Amino acid sequence: MVDSITVKKGIIRFEDGELFDEEDQIVTEYPLTIILNNNEFATMVCTPSELEELVIGFLASEGVIRFRDEIKNLHIDEGGGYAYVETTRDVITSQEYYTKRFIGSCCGKGRQFYFVNDAKTAKTSTSTITLTPEECITLMNEMQNSSLVFKDTGGVHNAALCTSNEIIVNRTDIGRHNALDKIYGYCLSNKIPVRNKVIVFSGRISSEVLLKAAKIGVGIVLSKSAPTDLAIKMADELNITAVGFIRGGKLNVYSHPERIVQNSFEQTL
Known part of the structure; x- marks a missing residue:
């Protein structure tokens, strides 16, 4: 078992x-190898918490499964560092398939580089949710304040699934992708509809992070950090609102600004 x-x-x-002795909290780094239908599939380096959610979310984001009930058996051997997964149908486990680049058209607007499984699983958002700038800032502050592991170590990323005014679930991991996969796994395991939900994220919005959000199915991604140019292009094409640099009462909207609205009182002034 993993102690902590x-x-x-x-x-x-x-x-x-001056130099002085002190005791510090260090985040645990834990390798977890997925054995999928008796074949070694992938090894993730992660924070050893919510491991079942992590495995489910990772397999969904890789296009191996679409629903939780497509997993027949899932056993986590924490001491050995293995996750044994059996699915209800045969799946491709070739690493070449999951690492081969695919050039495809996204929404007919342009040509972006995707992995083969990204092209299969990234969803164009149909979300109708809107947020005020104040709600964006409040959600970011609430996520940051709720992360005790980050406060203790400074060595993890945080991700939260939210409505417009509250956090549904908050997950932490040393890997920013892992934190999002834990969110995805939680949603699939609990059959939570995500169309009008929001992802709040502590790290940079890279193209891979944006694709993770698209696979989960949300329409808004909020970050305290910056996006990359490819992430913005993908957000434009996938109909996702990307908001960055949420800090100090400020924020920047980089794509689909129609979802970030002033409140009704301000609109009447």
């Missing part, structure tokens, strides 16, 4: 011109 998602470590700290 953090460990205590003696360190030497330098501060105000």
